[in-house]
Amino acid sequence: MNATIVDLRYRMKEVLRAIDRGEAVTVLYRGKERAKLEPVASASEKGAPKTKDQPLFGLWKDRDDMAEPASWVRNLRQPRPVLAQAGTRKHSGARRAK
Secondary structure: OEEEHHHHHHOHHHHHHHHHOOOOEEEEEOOEEEEEEOOOOOHHHHOOOOHHHOOOOOOOOOOHHHOOHHHHHHHHOOOOOOOOOOOOOOOOOOOOOO
């Protein structure tokens, strides 16, 4: 299918339907080919590995603290304890001699 810039602007839905049907769309600008739009192969067509086949899947399965991931993440999101803050020391009231 050929599509002009005007087609892309006003009839994009038709262009996308052509791509969904597996057609390649050639984009024309002033009558000359400028680009080619082709459908992307889905993951099943590419033969992409499944999650379980990924090399790092299950990397932390032996960790005891990861038995419940939700509680582990909740624990991570807790605010850090506040230590002694600088500048809040109590003074005795007496000034140092200069």
